[in-house]
Amino acid sequence: MTDVTNALIYEVLKGIQYDVGGIKAEVRDVKGELQAIRTHMTGLSQDIGNIYQIIGRHDDRLARIETRLGLLEPAH
Template identity: 40%
Template sequence: MAEISNELIYEVLKAVQARLAQVDGKVDENKSDMMALRSQMTAVHHDLLSIHQELGGVHATLIRHEQRLDRIERRLELSEAPSLV
């Protein structure tokens, strides 16, 4: 069996330390990527909320126009439904 010396242990520990530094670098890289993704997701979420609110406004406008057209049709007696009068 090979003799284990302090120098051999030191060399192995240096190699382990170098690998650990690489892993730390990759972890930091992944953290920054995740932070970037999180901010992008937040931006998309805000965009979707804006779109939802805008669609709600369009829907409300369409409802008002439909009600107005119904009133106009009733006044001009253009509605297809039979009048009760």
């Protein structure tokens, strides 16, 4: 059986430390990408809300036009 020396343990720990450093960097990158996705999703959500408001206004205007033209019965 091989003797476990401090030098051998030190080398293994250096390798682990290097790997953990790489993982930390990759996690940092993923967090940045996730934040960018969240920002983009927030913008899309606001855009969709704006579109719904515009469609609602157009729907109201269309109803008034149809009522004036006699295409719809007025609401009682």
